[in-house]
Amino acid sequence: MKSKSFSILPILYCLHILSPKGLFVWAESLICEGISLMAMLRFAARFYPERCAIIDEDGTVTYQQLYSRARQLAQRLYTDYQLRPGMSVALTGRNSLTFAILLHALSRLGTRITLLSTDLGAEQIMATLEKHHYQFFVYDSDLKQIPRKLPCPATTTDTLRHLIIYRSSKMQEVKLPRIGRGRDIIIHSGGSGGEFKTVARRPSLMSFLPPLFALLRDIRIYKYESVLVSLPFYHGFGLSTLIISLLMGKKICLQKRFDALKTLEIIQQEKVEVMPIVPAMLSRFWQTEGAKEKMRSLQCLISGGDRLPKSLINTTHKEIGEILFNLYGTSEAGFFMLATPMELAAFDETTLGKPIQGVTCKVQDTDNQGTGTLWVRSRWAMNGKRNQWQNTGDLVYKNDEGYYFHRGRADRMIVCGGENVHPEHIEQVLLSHPMIVAAHAFPTPHPCFGNVIHADIECTQNATLTEPALLDWLRPHLSRAEMPHAITFKTIELLSTGKQKSY
The missing domain is CATH 3.40.50.12780 (ANL, N-terminal domain)
Structure with a gap:
């Protein structure tokens, strides 16, 4: 593709x-x-x-x-x-x-x-x-x-x-x-x-040239003039955006704190063309009145740092066109996979894409469905890890065309009633509901089942969703072990990185 x-x-x-x-x-x-x-x-x-x-x-x-x-x-x-x-x-x-x-x-x-x-x-x-x-x-x-x-x-x-x-x-x-x-x-x-x-x-040509080549080749980032950085510099995504944008002579708009309405106003006022973003930020954009008009100047949204729900991809493509890219990486290994808008639209679930040049990936300890732990070897990894195999801790599936799909975190997998349950899968299902903008699934001890799932969710403004109605909607999508035993409706706090806070 x-x-x-x-x-x-x-x-x-x-x-x-x-x-x-x-x-x-x-x-x-x-x-x-x-x-x-x-x-x-x-x-x-x-x-x-x-x-x-x-x-x-x-x-x-x-x-x-x-x-x-x-x-x-x-x-x-x-x-x-x-x-x-x-x-x-x-x-x-x-x-x-x-x-x-x-x-x-x-x-x-x-x-x-x-x-x-x-x-x-x-x-x-x-x-x-x-x-x-x-x-x-x-x-x-x-x-x-x-x-x-x-x-x-x-x-x-x-x-x-x-x-x-x-x-x-x-x-x-x-x-x-x-x-x-x-x-x-x-x-x-x-x-x-x-x-x-x-x-x-450590500052090095090898630290930024391979990722830069991918941004030039696949995202064509050189075509755009203005970038908005709301992600903090201590977040690797925010810092790398600043460095690469300065190298190419772009106009860089800096924002101290992410606020959906204020961020959208900056985009409109400064005619921002490119913005790195995490999915929770994008979700809050689409809950803000007039977002589509304020985002008219955007030509490239680069999502990273967290799982990108398919519902967000569909909404973004429908409202402002196929401008959404999905980057995947770890802080230790750096950015090493990329999915283009065409690739994101081609599958029923969100793909991580394929490894960029200079990266080797493998999936180990696969189960009978082909899901296993993702390992990566990168030339621009953190100090002490360059060109060494690293366990990302992520569970992935690789299809016959070489595209990778995220299945959850190995360290978040829990046992509920004797069955393996991945909270990330439950969160992705919850986020596909049109009235839900944020979700957090987590285990709670239970005397009979060992653990059961509870869920915190944040709904859209003026939503009329109730717990019984949501449970009825979830039953066809989740197994019995995955079904939440309790649901709390609340505002889910965002960290300064734009990710939602886990408790």
């Missing part, structure tokens, strides 16, 4: 990545800035100096301004805060121009950067800072969970914003230390149930 004759070489040439001048600028940038995010930003500033780079609620900057401010902040951090190569710095904050500038400045200084989730509580933040012995901490001043007494030197993004805007012009040029390459950028993975793990990556 995918084009086999498409060549990305002309596109890479037009993007200056492989042009003679582009190769010269790459070399110059790497010599001056090391292998860091700042080198990439210097490259973009040379080719798109007056083009709008980032716009947020505080203002707009061009690529030349963005690069200059990142350099100035790196000098301030070096002189005023004595940050040096090899130091460990922790950050927590929402998407903003200042936060984006800070990431590039810290990468240029050769510091080890950890992006902490804004969903962490005060005790979790304190324990993380103490355990890993961070030497500097930067946070948004409006985050209420920041402990008053911190175990390391700290400052706020507001303070750094003031330095960038009002004081950088008064300082003399400072020579920054030479670095061979930037240190690790560490993000938080998971956390929907309160358990976070860290994933480390």
Whole structure:
């Protein structure tokens, strides 16, 4: 179903990545800035100096301004805060121009950067800072969970914003230390149930070129000019979108918090063409009055980070056309499967697509229906895992054409009355009901059956759905062991990543 004759070489040439001048600028940038995010930003500033780079609620900057401010902040951090190569710095904050500038400045200084989730509580933040012995901490001043007494030197993004805007012009040029390459950028993975793990990556051409090739070849992302990033930077999907968009010279709109109505207004006002999104966000779009009109400028929606219900695919294709792509990956292995709109429409259930180039997948320990655990080997996996087989923990089925289909998480499988039950399957069935926008299925101990299923659901506005009516609707779709024993109607909270919170 995918084009086999498409060549990305002309596109890479037009993007200056492989042009003679582009190769010269790459070399110059790497010599001056090391292998860091700042080198990439210097490259973009040379080719798109007056083009709008980032716009947020505080203002707009061009690529030349963005690069200059990142350099100035790196000098301030070096002189005023004595940050040096090899130091460990922790950050927590929402998407903003200042936060984006800070990431590039810290990468240029050769510091080890950890992006902490804004969903962490005060005790979790304190324990993380103490355990890993961070030497500097930067946070948004409006985050209420920041402990008053911190175990390391700290400052706020507001303070750094003031330095960038009002004081950088008064300082003399400072020579920054030479670095061979930037240190690790560490993000938080998971956390929907309160358990976070860290994933480390180091700036490298091999870290972003293969995924970039897939985005160019299959999504044709080079055709579009504007991108909206509502996913937080500490989410791998949000950070990679920022980096790749800057490399291609796109206009990037940043949003601190996802709010369906406000997000739709940004899309309409800025004529946003591309948006990475998680399914829970898309579901809330379609529950907002006037969503179709506000989404008229969108040419490409890229869903990832969670299972994409078939009902959402059908609604999106019907309302605004076949512009929805499905990306699949893990924080450890990175993005490694892609399904196009045509492929999503071709099957009765949502497909994960096929592995992109540079990735090898296999399904192990299959049952009598062909479902087994997905393993992946990727050249751009996290540090220590590159080119090694990794167990994703996902249960999948692979059809005769080579397309993969998600069946659930191996660690969420439970036994109810002697039968294996996958809560994700129950959630997908619930989400296919036209009055349900969010669902969470979970086990509860039972004296006779060991476990039974309970479900929390969130309905559309003005829905008249009752528990007996929903149970009647579910019976033809679920086995006896899968049927919920209790249903609670409630508002299901979203995390800052846009995913729904698990309890």
